[in-house]
Amino acid sequence: MSSQTTDGPQPRVIKGLNYVGLKTLIKKEISRFMAVYVQTLAAPVITTLLYYTIFALAFGGLTRHVGNVPFLEFLAPGLIMMTMVQNAFANTSSSIIISKVQGTFIDLLMPPLSEIELLIGFVAGGVVRGVAVGVITWLAMVLFLPVKIHALWMVLAFGFLGVYMLSALGVIGGLWSDKFDHMSAVTNFIITPLTFLSGTFYSIESLPKMWHALALYNPFFYMIDGFRAGFIGQMDGDLSIGLISLSVVNILLTIVIYIMLRTGYKIKS
Numbered sequence: 001m002s003s004q005t006t007d008g009p010q011p012r013v014i015k016g017l018n019y020v021g022l023k024t025l026i027k028k029e030i031s032r033f034m035a036v037y038v039q040t041l042a043a044p045v046i047t048t049l050l051y052y053t054i055f056a057l058a059f060g061g062l063t064r065h066v067g068n069v070p071f072l073e074f075l076a077p078g079l080i081m082m083t084m085v086q087n088a089f090a091n092t093s094s095s096i097i098i099s100k101v102q103g104t105f106i107d108l109l110m111p112p113l114s115e116i117e118l119l120i121g122f123v124a125g126g127v128v129r130g131v132a133v134g135v136i137t138w139l140a141m142v143l144f145l146p147v148k149i150h151a152l153w154m155v156l157a158f159g160f161l162g163v164y165m166l167s168a169l170g171v172i173g174g175l176w177s178d179k180f181d182h183m184s185a186v187t188n189f190i191i192t193p194l195t196f197l198s199g200t201f202y203s204i205e206s207l208p209k210m211w212h213a214l215a216l217y218n219p220f221f222y223m224i225d226g227f228r229a230g231f232i233g234q235m236d237g238d239l240s241i242g243l244i245s246l247s248v249v250n251i252l253l254t255i256v257i258y259i260m261l262r263t264g265y266k267i268k269s
Contacts, residue, residue: 030129048082048083052144056072081228085130100174100267115258158226158227158246165223197218203236
């Protein structure tokens, strides 16, 4: 008796990581913001330079010092980090919420992409945009002030941990939100306050005792403080605590995203 054969095309079995699918998703996320680079890359740089100009001219930044560091040198890294993380958050959150509102998120669920691959793809897009905006902003600021790097590894480490954290928060916010109003609430009541209260424009040593103690529980403070220390060589917080805190927060955010994708939270009927 001849062995039975199966006619027709057979489904492709993907073992391990779907590199082709993951690469395609990352490329799609990067192409999405590169298609409107004036809005996603150029505009944030201009906004940051305007902040820098206002603090330099309107608030006496040309003559002020923070400790032994000129205020403008102290301010520049904080502004760079702020614009990096804001754009990382905006990239992932807008990508997901637009897909949900337009009903195209199903196009990401149908291909053989696992929860881990979706997670990496979305977060990678936000990280790339955040880093790109940061590099361009730094290059633009160098034209006005020599923004020197004191410890490159600190700039890279805290920069990556920061944009990863906000990219992950953007994914969570996008999955949780049902419409753009919900996303605006997350931005206005969580992201913006934590960013502005992180010591971006000032040293937390100038805060009253109670507010200083509360600032030490703000993970946004550690990413700003560590990133700034990579430029000026001074920290308000502890280096080890900053690295550990951001790493733990990122691990927890990654777990939350995985659970949300695994359970199909607000993306599967």
